[in-house]
Amino acid sequence: MATATSRTPARRAKGELARERLKNAAIAVLDRVGYHQLRIKDVTAEAGVAAGLFHHYYSDLRSLIEEILDEHIANAEATEVIERDVSKGDWFNRLRSHYRFAVRNHADHPGIMRCIHQFCADDPVFRERWKASYYKRLQLLVDVFPFVFPDSELSPHEVRLVVYGLSGIGQDLLREYFIERDPTLLALQLSEDELAEWLAVLQYRGLFACNPPEEQLHYAARILTIKRHASPPEHND
Amino acid sequence: MATATSRTPARRAKGELARERLKNAAIAVLDRVGYHQLRIKDVTAEAGVAAGLFHHYYSDLRSLIEEILDEHIANAEATEVIERDVSKGDWFNRLRSHYRFAVRNHADHPGIMRCIHQFCADDPVFRERWKASYYKRLQLLVDVFPFVFPDSELSPHEVRLVVYGLSGIGQDLLREYFIERDPTLLALQLSEDELAEWLAVLQYRGLFACNPPEEQLHYAARILTIKRHASPPEHND
DNA sequence: ATTGATCTTGAATCCAAATTCAATAATAAT
DNA sequence: ATTATTATTGAATTTGGATTCAAGATCAAT
Known part of the structure; x- marks a missing residue:
């Protein structure tokens, strides 16, 4: 979280929203097909955005997933x-x-x-x-x-x-x-x-x-x- | 085993050997890098044969691995x-x-x-x-x-x-x-x-x-x- | 309203790896 | 020795998908 908002000062609210949408889409697809079947296109399709947008927010699938899992772990530890x-x-x-x-x-x-x-x-x-x-x-x-x-x-x-x-x-x-x-x-x-x-x-x-x-x-x-x-x-x- | 020798009557001893070599090579590489990192080239390189040979014996990686695992399971159950x-x-x-x-x-x-x-x-x-x-x-x-x-x-x-x-x-x-x-x-x-x-x-x-x-x-x-x-x-x- | 920034698109490009295949070598059968 | 079959090679092609990018849309600030 801290990283996400501080890394690029220019990051806007709308951008954060898009990241959220991508993460949620990824979680939904993970539920269905698991990590090894997961494709960037699946995520963007689920999120209802263009394929290219993905790379505006994440360098690759791994980094998105890592962010999701790190958040989950942190969250779990907190609660x-x-x-x-x-x-x-x-x-x-x-x-x-x-x-x-x-x-x-x-x-x-x-x-x-x-x-x-x-x-x-x-x-x-x-x-x-x-x-x-x-x-x-x-x-x-x-x-x-x-x-x-x-x-x-x-x-x-x-x-x-x-x-x-x-x-x-x-x-x-x-x-x-x-x-x-x-x-x-x-x-x-x-x-x-x-x-x-x-x-x-x-x-x-x-x-x-x-x-x-x-x-x-x-x-x-x-x-x-x-x-x-x-x-x-x-x-x- | 039974399948391997009976499926194609024309299969020769040398061919069986090559299959063995591929399987053993695959097992060796599995040890090192695991299934998801495994590439056909790794297997053929480890076996010391040309990349194309792989497809003479197996349709894809999955079928080779399945054969290895099936054999292992059968073998384990037997012993x-x-x-x-x-x-x-x-x-x-x-x-x-x-x-x-x-x-x-x-x-x-x-x-x-x-x-x-x-x-x-x-x-x-x-x-x-x-x-x-x-x-x-x-x-x-x-x-x-x-x-x-x-x-x-x-x-x-x-x-x-x-x-x-x-x-x-x-x-x-x-x-x-x-x-x-x-x-x-x-x-x-x-x-x-x-x-x-x-x-x-x-x-x-x-x-x-x-x-x-x-x-x-x-x-x-x-x-x-x-x-x-x-x-x-x-x-x- | 204009400006400069971020957001979004999707077609074009790139890439790693799988797959094919024509050519050659080895082997077995006669 | 000749022929037929199978084994092997590795360069060429195909594939699936990631990645780039130029162009347009949106937005916030002034």
Whole structure:
């Protein structure tokens, strides 16, 4: 934002509007076809302007997309109130808040999330930027780990391994759900909060090797019934 | 394989060799630059043949890559002995075997795994093929779920949610480790077996909400020390 | 109203890479 | 040895799309 208005002092309101229109058009097309299918002509057509106008505002597609993603990331970080209303020791709610955030992000901006994923896969520079943002949240967990688990004998590297490993819970699933819209998953008819809670429970179990306090579960209480028999029955397929 | 030798009866041994050389060249380049940077010229140069030869054997890049990936998938499925030496109720070893397989795959074929990931992201047809292969293993888990957890009140859809969610454990991590070669992860200096075991432990905890039997842990026993205090200490960051 | 700036257009140009193809070499069959 | 088939080359062409640019439209300031 700051860059956009300050870079060229001569930039006018109308120009800013056109940039906005191009960005919104790009986001719309991203939703439909994804980053690798995206063409400048698609964007200008969607925005209802001439093809040449694009280069008046952006040097190439990459820079437009970068601007969109940077804005999204900044925006997301700003609105991430997550930690605020969660009391210090309340880990389940903390994890659930993180998932609520991730779920909402996917639900509201599937095109952008897909684009981030695609962009990361072949642009090392952007991937670092994304990781920096994404792992910042994880880092919080890494940092407090020694306090939460004072008896843990894990080295800092091992802590990172555990946290990064567990952070994978639901990543693919959210993409399948909100971006590919996999029918077998959509069939679940879950609200955003429900989905977030399910994923949080799984992560909680992975982290603490036990269930979260039952009274905190609003939707996923049934998961407590996943309890293994003392002597698991032999079974033939 | 069967297709390759039978499609054109007139195809000669030398031709088969050239196809092999192209495929191997492509795999080598995939390792270096990934799918989206890959150019036909790169492949022919790497193979040491003229650019035009490519089209004698393949109609386009996509079809070459598809052949490579299909072969890889078929091959992987064939060598996946996994379930064989694991006794029926021995879930921890079963999960660990799956992870050993995934880890080995990434370690041995980083270029191909990266390509699969990129390909999936923008080719819905291929994604279905990959999911079919990948989820086949998960489906096993989904199928036996009611027998392992007879008291579970989860609907089949919910079972799928849980299994898919947990299957995300380590996905990104394996990519970061073997494809991007993230230094903070490589610093762990883990053997393939160690990595597989860590991931399996995390998944086991997520699935069973408890630790795997201690005597089965060869490397990751320290994870048992992640035990939460009865009354977690308040902590200020 | 005139001026100087920015905005917008779309046809013309450029470019990287895919694709074709005529010519030549290698190989197998007889 | 001759012939037919397949393999290989690399220069020429085509393609899809990005990029440029001259010309006209719009706008703000005075």
